[in-house]
Amino acid sequence: MQTPRRTNAIASRSQSMAQAQQYALPVLFSLFGVIMGSWAGRIPSMAERVHVSHSALSMVLLCGGLGAVLSYPVSSRMMASLGARKTMLFAGLALLGVLIAIGVAPTVPLLMLAVLSLGITASTFDVAINSSATEREKRTGKSELSKLHGLGCAGGLAGATLGSLMASLHIAPGTHFMMLAAPLAVALYFAYSLLDADEVGQKVEKKSFSLPRGPLLFLGAIGFLGSMAEGSIADWSGVFLKEHFGASDGLAPLALSAFSVMMLMARLVGDKLKTRYGARPLVTSGSMLGAAGLFFAVLSPNAYLALAGFAVAGLGLALVFPFVFSAAGAQGPAALAGVASMAYSGSLMGPPVIGAIAQGMGMQVAIAYVGGLAALIAFVASRSRMLK
Template identity: 85%
Template sequence: MQNHLPVSTASARNIALSQSQSFALPLLFTVFGMIMGSWAGRIPAMAQRVHVSHSALSMILLCGGLGAVLSYPISSRMMGSLGARKTMLVSGMALLAVLIAIGAAPTVPLLMMAVLSLGITASTFDVAVNSAATRREKQTGKPELSKLHGLGCAGGLVGATLGSLMASLHIAPATHFVMLAGPLALALYFGYSLLDATDAGEAVEKKSLSLPRGPLLFLGAIGFLGAMAEGSIADWSGVFLKAHFGASDGLAPLALSAFSVMMLLARLVGDKLKARHGARPLVTSGSMLGAAGLFFAVLSPNAYFALFGFAVAGMGMALVFPFVFSAAGAQGPAALAGVASMAYSGSLMGPPVIGAIAQGLGMQVAIAYIGVLAALIAFVASRSRLLK
């Protein structure tokens, strides 16, 4: 004789499970954003500690891009043996350890090794958390990636703001990261424990290195270009305001704030827009809007008009990442790993490329180049069959 739960009890448990699921992924995306925002916010302090020039800093950042490219065999093997849920936990804890190592690295070679590890662990975590999110999208039939990436953006803003506060208090990056690692590790484990994702391995190709092919190559190219543009704006928009308009130290960082806040707001409504209009027209038109905003910033008569241009760019480019990752995840974890590797390499390779252009041709040309990247995203997106 089998015992069955009363209908009311089973229903209550289902509701509780659904509520925990609706909380787990947002928490994990927010934690990831805080980690990456904290790293980005302390780059100047870490560069100053090891006494590197701008060109040497570019080489350090390139190590992160190389790590992202090399992460594919690691992420695919971990997904194949552990599944998305355990991969998130292992790579997330490793990412926190790497963050502390970056803060404590006393020499340039050790900092380069730590940043290389950052690229590997961050890309692996990103593949796992987006895989779990796209699986949930399939189960529920509702788009969620835009909102989740919006929460990641919010976490990045919190991390960068906290980094600015720590810098103003003259707290060393290593101390800052140690203080941050404990609470974020607890939050990561809490999100992991709530997540209802199978621990069974995902079927993936076992290749040492793989780039997306066929229709997936379009998604990888969009992710790469989008990440180049977004990462470059994060690192160079404030420098542009200061160098070109003579903006104050208080005004210059508002370029990134304007870009990020509008990106966050757009991502919070992106899922509803996708359900109504589809991903391809939104990515295409949004990227064109982003390009227009960046060109407006370049041609602006003063810093305040340029702030408006960066805000428009943030609104226009907000939906590139969520919809590309959603489309790639729908093709399976191997596809997502390949596209994510390209995207992460773009995010970490973009800033040093823009720095080289700025050094040779000036900041106006460098920001205009980011506008060209945005226009190129629109062109590639308009021809992508997998963006639906």
């Protein structure tokens, strides 16, 4: 028979464990952001190290998008056999190993192979953590995916800032990534140990690629367009300021900073807004606001007003990915993996499409095209029954 003191101690430990478990997913999303931000922040250094041309660099970056598209059989089968918890551990450790491989790759072909592996491991890890988050949303009835994506965005900014600092200290990408991998692996295992996700896998179709069907196709289309828009702004907003307004090297990158900071702020309050207004009105109206911000940037008379336009675009587009992933994840890991694969294919197509438009018709038309993508997101979202 247990004494009251022993019963209270057990209850206290259970409560402490439950409180600790709440931090597992925030740590995982932040960790993912740090990894991807660190990789993005060192791209110039890695390109210089292997003496890659601009055209070859675009092919290297496309390998990441291609890997994300091809990740479906990996993510779906790992989720089926291992469950989300073990999938995120194995995919996360593999992602850290791939990050080091990218940093030390001595030739362009090996760099392309490493970046292809980055796309596969990163999207598999992303599917696993989003699946765990959506399962917790269903279990608790509480929306939290927007906040978690906001923490991922914050981690990305931290990783990019750290990358800039390492570059200024002339620390090689390989050394930087090795220094980063050990503490991040410890954080990954700590979060994995605390996570209360189900270990049981879920049966999925054994296909090399799954195109969402029916109502899920609308979610996939929104994700595809959102990925194209976000990736295009990340790659081309600074180039637009520099070429169109003659912005300095210090001012031009602030376009992406303004976009990212406002996106972060919006995601931190997105869950409360979803509870009050619903996902579909927020994605629809937000995408229209994003389109307006991009058109404002295109028509701005100077770079400073254009920065405001990109900030508004970040505010408007912030909730697209969290709510699409939440709606897809509610249908199960297989649906989430299929929608994620379609969404990530937008990152594969975005850079060359915008580059071709910029080459043929100028950067103003290219950014206006991204504004058109945002407006199209609003149109598709208004007809999606799964965004609730």
